[in-house]
Amino acid sequence: MRDVSIIGLGQTPVGEHWELSLRELGFNALNAAMRDARAERVEALYVGNALSGSLTGQEHLGALIADFAGLRGIEAVKVEAACASGAAAFRIGYAMVAGGLADIVAVVGAEKMSDHKPETVTAAMSLGLDGDYEGMQGLTHLGVGALLMRRYMHEHGYERGDFANFAITAHANARANPNAMYRSAISARHFNEAKPMADPVSLFDSAPAADGAACVILAPSQIARDFTDKPVRVRASAVATDTVAAHDRRDPLYLEGAAMSAQRAYAAAGLGPDDIDLLETHDAFTVMSALSLEACGFAARGKGVRLAMDGEIGLRGRIPITTMGGLKARGNPVGATGLYQLVEVAQQLRGEAGDNQVANARLGMAQNIGGSGGTVVTTILERQ
């Protein structure tokens, strides 16, 4: 297999883009990444998207975005794995280059959610749950988040306020990210007084639905410097699955898919958690960051929240997370989120994270979680 590098990055601001269609969002990110890579053409396009069939009345996004970007004819398909669609598409693009099936490949994550009422978005998000055993019973994505958080508090003896630092850190980091949706800091008081969404999940435990698109361009590392002075090497990209229904798991508080995905990534890269300088967690809910930190070996079981309470997740902490705002404050355009995470890790490794730069960042990791953990993709990137 060939060594693979990211040679270009692109992203749109995350927010409510009522004036832009999904294909325009996808094109904007793709175009920005191709310019960044000084690439005039790509051979293939993989589109990560989770909700477009339900929310925009449009599937067939591979061909649609390829054509709109002037790339008519190239190989292009959509990849879906619920909220992990973005990084799942990245995994396919990576495999195409690593396996020698293509040289220059684009991976776009794109999602458009803000044209709809919350209940419509909620119904669409439920497609990533187990329809027969969760969705049919009225359980929502938010509901699963609340059940997991409640159980975590019960099992490990935490209060709701103990989760505050996840949200405070995300919002603090979003301030300097021009592409973030919510660029305002919040305090512990804001967190504690936040409106409940599904108790114990409040407004500030929960990431906002949003529109956005992000893109990376991939190439064999051997030719990466023909395109960019700052290639970012892909050390590992690993997918693992678990039950889609949270209640089917041996232990709902142990994200086995996340653990397996991380282990596969560590094994492929010959690395462990101690080597990682920053981690983009999938903080759809604060509790998901805690579970991800634990599954990836950064904290023992039940100690993920403690990392946040101790301030170890900040930019100068032991393991900085959500360094550009995370899902919470950068925003969560579901199928695009996995690509935003990778673009942000790559920005850190290129030294382009501005006020949010993690000092001497050499190895960065992102974990993109689908549903409540049914599909998990872990990617490890390295500064060159």
Next chain:
Amino acid sequence: MRDVSIIGLGQTPVGEHWELSLRELGFNALNAAMRDARAERVEALYVGNALSGSLTGQEHLGALIADFAGLRGIEAVKVEAACASGAAAFRIGYAMVAGGLADIVAVVGAEKMSDHKPETVTAAMSLGLDGDYEGMQGLTHLGVGALLMRRYMHEHGYERGDFANFAITAHANARANPNAMYRSAISARHFNEAKPMADPVSLFDSAPAADGAACVILAPSQIARDFTDKPVRVRASAVATDTVAAHDRRDPLYLEGAAMSAQRAYAAAGLGPDDIDLLETHDAFTVMSALSLEACGFAARGKGVRLAMDGEIGLRGRIPITTMGGLKARGNPVGATGLYQLVEVAQQLRGEAGDNQVANARLGMAQNIGGSGGTVVTTILERQ
């Protein structure tokens, strides 16, 4: 890149499976293929599906089917490219094995459509069209088929009845296929008197919506005989795209995506149309078979229908097509169709096509078409 072979085949009957859920259909095909391959485990699963979000309230099919099949933990994602989703998923599975990222891979196509009223299915099928420029105007998949057929008749001087042999051949071949939805022969009189759907497309020009799932298991050719006595070699798998909207094409009667996809497959295999012993066309409408035959070089422009009129598409004709009934009579479970085509070509090459066996078939091809030609996947298989 490694040489890749199909080591196992599985399929469910195509029809109205009101008693089976989508995950059960997918599992049944996967289980049959794993037994056929004598494989106890696969490393990865790629699921081709186009409509599940709209029609079954379920996405996240990769993890869902993997878990239901007892394969919890493996890499698994869904691939979507409208009606070409099945073969697009096959292309990903093929790439994973060819590139050395996995050894034993399953590709499942699964779709469930019959629980819904026709108008619901029609709306879901429209997601594969251009939503802004076709769907929004009320154009349907059937409507595009009618426009293409009308234009073909006008440009090339055919009557509606000249298309009859596509349907007659498909229905004749479905008789001996135990998995086909409509196992009854039809005559020219049936065709000519058929109820119009969208003039000039009649009931017998148009493939039926259906439920079904089909699966192939892939492995490096080097170890294929550890699993099966009848490996089928994958000579090429190629994806090409075109505009999603039919009116955006330079010539709506020239499927440029189909031509490019075929050319890429021929080039990869070092073959041409004269080498191919049978072709599974994507006969969602009779005119699509004509356009596919032309795009793949089996007939000159405007002469695809002539091949049918001359009886050259039958089992003993110059280029047998729809040898197990095609979309028309085997049925069209949209996202599964690309896998049915590949299973059927493989059956022919293994000499297991029964009464429908194409004599001495060595090289078989399948062309899976998404939308009206926005994504096209061409696969060439070879008897070992």
